[in-house]
Amino acid sequence: MRVKSKKPDLAQGDLTPMIDMTFQLIAFFMVLINFAQTEANDRVVLPSSKLVKPPEVALEFPIILHVAQDGEIVLGGDEFTVETLRIGLQREMSVIKAEGKTANDANVVIRAHQDTAMGDVQEVIRVAQEQNLINFALRVKEDNR
Amino acid sequence: MKIRNKGEMEKNELNMTSMIDIVFLLLVFFVMTFKIVEMEGDFSVRMPLGESSGVPDPTDLPLKLRLTSDADGRLASMSLNDISLGTDFPQLQANVISLIGNTAPVEGEDGPEIEIDSDYNLRYENVIDxxxxxxxxxxxxxxxxxxxxIKFAKPRR
Incomplete structure (x- = not known):
């Protein structure tokens, strides 16, 4: 006697290739993700230059100043104007001095927006100079075109 | 009559649903936070206070690059040591090469110096150019x- 199985047919797709691909995608994005982009600021679009190359050795004691298009300055997550920047720089200087270094050892990294007025950048430099800072780095994007 | 189905074996299948859920969540997280890293570099400028406003040494005068802007902050004209160059950066470079004599690399402190004097509202991008x-x-x-x-003259208000 022929007995028919009452179980419904389950059309099970093979999930293996999909899972393989998904894991490969995850691995790809995990490797490329850059958590160390703390230096970047959304309000700043850097100008570009063909001559610069990423530094092989990181700058010592960097003080990173983001200068937005409207001239506002971001230092360590706090916003300053040219008039109040002195306070922020003094705070940074006290950290550098606590490590037994002087203003000559510090590097002021200026990340200014490409459309910022140059005068605003010069004012930032002037305020930093008043704190005896002498080493400046004008940060730009590498232009490979 | 009892008939045993010999072809059907008991399958012990793992439930993949929760794993796939988590995997897709991870994937979405990485896709959303993905950002192509742009390579950045620096132009190093050493500028002690007072150097730009001090009395110039007549034997070692820096080249003077004057950049003027229009009302919108765009570059209007350039002049190098009072030689007008329009807005032509290759021309500026050619003049620099002719003024400093040679294209040979110069050693740090002993090389020529240039003072950039720009209008206050000139866009930073032009100065970098x-x-x-x-x-x-x-x-x-x-x-x-x-x-x-490289050094900058006092800001022009």
């Missing part, structure tokens, strides 16, 4: 350096 033109040029993959000592 000017710095690029006077700092050197690319010869294949090699960078030929021209002027390494």
């Amino acid at each position: 000017a710095i690029t033109a006077v700092s050197g040029y690319k010869d294949g993959n090699q960078v030929v350096k021209l002027i390494e000592k």
Whole structure:
């Protein structure tokens, strides 16, 4: 006697290739993700230059100043104007001095927006100079075109 | 009559649903936070206070690059040591090469110096273009350096 199985047919797709691909995608994005982009600021679009190359050795004691298009300055997550920047720089200087270094050892990294007025950048430099800072780095994007 | 189905074996299948859920969540997280890293570099400028406003040494006068802007902050004109250059950066570079004599690399402190005097509202991008033109040029993959000592004049209000 022929007995028919009452179980419904389950059309099970093979999930293996999909899972393989998904894991490969995850691995790809995990490797490329850059958590160390703390230096970047959304309000700043850097100008570009063909001559610069990423530094092989990181700058010592960097003080990173983001200068937005409207001239506002971001230092360590706090916003300053040219008039109040002195306070922020003094705070940074006290950290550098606590490590037994002087203003000559510090590097002021200026990340200014490409459309910022140059005068605003010069004012930032002037305020930093008043704190005896002498080493400046004008940060730009590498232009490979 | 009892008939045993010999073809059907008991399958012990793992439930994949929760794992796939988590995997897709991870994937979405990484896709959303993914950002192509742009390579960045620096133009180093050493500028002690007072140097730009001090009495110039007549034997070692820096080149003077004057940049003027229009009302919108765009570059209107350039002049190098009072030689008008319009807005032509290659022309600026050619003049720098002719003024400093040679395209040979210069050693740090002993090289020529340039003072950039720009209008207050000139866009920073234009100044970087000017710095690029006077700092050197690319010869294949090699960078030929021209002027390494750059300073800024007092801001013009």
